[in-house]
Amino acid sequence: MTTLTLAKALNAGLRRALADDEKVVLMGEDIGTLGGVFRVTDGLKAEFGAHRVVDTPLSEAGIVGTAVGLAYRGFRPVIEIQFDGFIYPGFDQIVAQVAKLHYRSRGNVRMPITIRVPFGGGIGAAEHHSESPEAYFAHTAGLRVVACSNPADAYMMVRQAIASDDPVLFFEPKRRYHVKGEVDESASLADAPPMGVATTVATGRDVTLVTYGALVQTARDAALAAAEDGISIEVIDLRSLAPVDYAAVAASVRRTGRLVITHEAGQQGGVGAEIAASITERCFEYLEAAPVRVTGHDIPYPPAKLERHHLPDLDRMLDGVDRVMGRPNSLSGVEA
């Protein structure tokens, strides 16, 4: 076991992937000499050379599109999108090519491309640097979408994503890059839980609180705070957003009868909508109340001084818990 920050755990995972398979190449803006603006690829160019860790021209469609060509040739490209809000110029290549080529080619061509996206807010940044675009990709057939929340998962999941023969959107909680945790660098891929599996990070009886990425820690804190109030919250770290591990979430909801989903992305059409709908389908008879969503507002990401009024925090999560429990809450007395 080593103690690593989440960023360094990713770095270790990437190093391991580069070492294990010479077809793995990293591509992106400023990832080589600079080591990435978050230093996630620090030192890797020096170690593996400029053909394995590739500083590319400034063009996201270009990066994804050339990665498609490289995948056609048998490479396993790992792309870094510098910030969440810069993924959209590459959107067409992602949804029309990366996602569809295996289907289009009737299984002949594989697109084992990993697209790393530092995502989410809470870092006081300028516009386009704090977004949560995961729902766009979860709605795109042919892609897998995962999000890590801690160093140990970061290390294993990035390796699993790279090893996957399907394309993976890999979301990294940028405001947790500096959080430390234990990482077992000797663990084998086969022993780790598959990236499609959700993790129960706190057990509880009253409410199931589902989240992913940076908010997992906030949700754990909320569970602790609620415990003092006598409310027992089960916290699930989804890890995979497409597909969602509904077996795990449904099992929990069947026990608790109550579901709260929380994410930074806007509510309208967010991942939480899908989870609320799917769990209602699966657990209708068990639900004591409608699933509650605690999300970012449906607004463009606001200026830094206002982001705390946009992002779900511990209090808003607890208010969501109060809503689903029928305790006094922000909507008390309001007609549905």
Next chain:
Amino acid sequence: MTTLTLAKALNAGLRRALADDEKVVLMGEDIGTLGGVFRVTDGLKAEFGAHRVVDTPLSEAGIVGTAVGLAYRGFRPVIEIQFDGFIYPGFDQIVAQVAKLHYRSRGNVRMPITIRVPFGGGIGAAEHHSESPEAYFAHTAGLRVVACSNPADAYMMVRQAIASDDPVLFFEPKRRYHVKGEVDESASLADAPPMGVATTVATGRDVTLVTYGALVQTARDAALAAAEDGISIEVIDLRSLAPVDYAAVAASVRRTGRLVITHEAGQQGGVGAEIAASITERCFEYLEAAPVRVTGHDIPYPPAKLERHHLPDLDRMLDGVDRVMGRPNSLSGVEA
């Protein structure tokens, strides 16, 4: 009243908008001399000139991006995206610029841009010509998203979209372009129901069936078929997908206690997920069963000979109705 096809109704609406406001300009690929591949803009270039009906170079980001500049200058650009699957190269300009500029500029700059998208399948077309990308835009704060289903609405809604000071994604059910209906060309914008309002196209007691675009007709047919079986279906044409007219849908569901949502787009993170979640939030106590979704599969659009196994049709809608009614259905006997 004139009898017009849906395509001709759009043509009439666009002509009217061009005539009423000289700041309205149409832009797109092949919309001028050719009149568009669906002939929706037929004759308009001859009538209004090449500066009002503009054949653009072949580049979707270019079209949307220059439309942003034109809107900055006070124009009201109306863009035609040739087919649904070709909108993605313009995605960045749509979600990072069109959707956000009013917010970014603190209300100083308006983006009254209408983006017309012929959408959906059922026409036996090649890949990228039958997609339903509406959920991506419904998840994007700052955009309005509407879909018309019949000539009368097409005529009024396209005018309303153009008159709106907010950007509007305007989805046109391409497989219904040739369907005829009565259009009142003398109706004033003010008299027509706002485009944000849903329409109840068939009243019923047992189930609320919600849809939009091309499937509205199929849903009406399903209601007729079900009636013969003694099941009374209320069909709602949403018209607006962002925001959704939840007042109308919730009122209906409170009466019927049962909701089925159907769309061609994939299920995972589709508009139906949002509606199921939102209606469950609003009507939990009224629901007799979990809302049911009848959607396209979560697959890339399949080859033409298979599209009937992808698109919801009358039978699949009725199976959805059977599910929500607890009658024998395709999931009978299956564990949730």
Next chain:
Amino acid sequence: MTPSDRDATGLLTRPEPFVQLVTPTGERRANAEFDPWIADIDLAAVGRLYRDMSIIRRIDSEATALQRQGELGLWPPLAGQEAAQIGSARALRDDDFIFSSYREHAPAWVRGVKPAEMLSVWRGTASSGWNPYEHNMAVPQIIIGAQALHATGYAMGLAWEGSDAATIAYFGDGATSEGDVNEALVFAASFDAPVVFFCQNNQWAISEPVGLQSKQPLARRADGFGMPGIRIDGNDVLAVLAATRIALDRARRGEGPTFIEAVTYRIGPHTTADDPKRYRSDDEIAQWRERDPLTRVLALLEASGVDSAGLEREVAADADRAAAELRAAITTLADPEPLTVFDHVYVEPNTHLARQRDHYTRYLAMFDEPGAGASDRTEGTTR
């Protein structure tokens, strides 16, 4: 400015200046730079190029006929572009990888793709017609320009592996306006990628004349991106062959990408769904018919003493046979099985899709068991 004004400038629709080795009337023009690259092309080889072009033209017209008869949903004819496609495809080595748009039937045919496979996607029975790795040719690309980046990425990979193979990216004049094509030029130049950008300027992007996309000859785009641009008569199969060989040779020597503009013409509609009468004149088409890529080769052969009429007859018979084979094969293509809609979305097991597939399997099963579920109401349905 209207499209016709843009034509009136004449800059782009006027084919010259470009490299031409065989005139429309079949005269051989000497060219010190290009001739060495086709020194091996004797009369027999010219005859084979003629044969290639004739057969693909025949297959193309058969496909159009099949579409008109309802056997295909759509067909994008290549008629008029035979020299551009055959000349370039014949310049390739087998291990060079082709990335094309939807119109490159000739390169696919050169690579041994069966015409019926080629057509299956237009019939709607399959999402693509062949295995790219069997023919070293990617499946066709419909998103305009996207494949230029794929060709560049593949070429970067070739270079990193130390291979001396190359890639070729086919795209149209309209595609040069898309960001993807320009970004491909940026990446290819930056990484010295062994890729040939082969732009068939067939004068039209559906109804839009090339003058709407560019006021410069497209080949001039290359220099600013840091690569040579070559403008050739795309209806002259020898010029195309030579230019492509020059470009491939540069690529193999590690000197990076080359941009070729092949000036040609789409004689038919954009696709069978298109009505070109709405945007171009019969005169224009007539003018271009005089620059036909096949007749000039016959004339050249005739002038060189070959029995061109005999060759024509012989090749026509082969072409007819190919067309008949195609017709027989296409009309007997089986429709795919319903549940195959779920195949190949993912390589690895996917819980969500597996569930959806199960559900649809059950749903279909209801119709096999009369009396069950909704099947008693299928009367008047859309199925």
Next chain:
Amino acid sequence: MTPSDRDATGLLTRPEPFVQLVTPTGERRANAEFDPWIADIDLAAVGRLYRDMSIIRRIDSEATALQRQGELGLWPPLAGQEAAQIGSARALRDDDFIFSSYREHAPAWVRGVKPAEMLSVWRGTASSGWNPYEHNMAVPQIIIGAQALHATGYAMGLAWEGSDAATIAYFGDGATSEGDVNEALVFAASFDAPVVFFCQNNQWAISEPVGLQSKQPLARRADGFGMPGIRIDGNDVLAVLAATRIALDRARRGEGPTFIEAVTYRIGPHTTADDPKRYRSDDEIAQWRERDPLTRVLALLEASGVDSAGLEREVAADADRAAAELRAAITTLADPEPLTVFDHVYVEPNTHLARQRDHYTRYLAMFDEPGAGASDRTEGTTR
């Protein structure tokens, strides 16, 4: 090829060939083509350009200091690019519309934007600092290259209205690799749009040297798109002024777009979050300091008999005053009200957002009423 190899070619980091009217040591170089365009620029006018550059440099360094002191979240310094930005902005007419990236503090200042307004967005109190229509300057663009299309569209609109105003699109060397910039060139040429593409090649896109984006001088990109490209010493304010006037004049006469590459250098970090030591040498910076845009102007004035030391003192005092004003204004900027997060998402009423706003209003109200709702549990929360 590694970034340092790419430098080693020297093609792009070596500033010549370009148009230079004033050498780094302040000598005036005659240029028959450019000189007429600055015939009106007498010594007093040169002094004013010096003043502009000095003041914006001081504001820029004050902003960097404010960031270091925690008053701003981030700051992208323009240091080194004063001539490129002032020369071009001073060439504009008031009714010409500016579309910029995040680094064009000088054009904003020239247009009368208050420095504190400029900084508010970097302090995080506002999503943008000014009303575009008050200054005829769009709010800054962070998505690399996107504004080039906006400038083109606005210019198309100007032309359609018959106006003789123009637009200018500022972007960097890195931006030339984005599809958007290339598509802007396509549209601008096709529609003869009165737009000036003003590329500040400051040698770096964060850590990436310009040689990674292009092997050609960027101005050469223009020709292939059908417009003139001008390469100038971007640290020579007179050359910049002249070139921009030439381009604007073309635009006003309906002759369409021009591409200007201003060869300059970013002396500071990409932003205050950047550590340029990781990717470039002190030597390189020292070399470029010798080409400073301000010192050469002082030298020119001195050689022309102006009391340059006096001017320097006088301007420094003004600059310090501006900096002090800025500091006072920025540190007293109020934080925005919570509920303003919902303002200006839409122009028209929106039922969904109104409901969300209502809900959040109620939520916030809970904290005003002790004992209500969740507020009794705020201990140890993240708020």
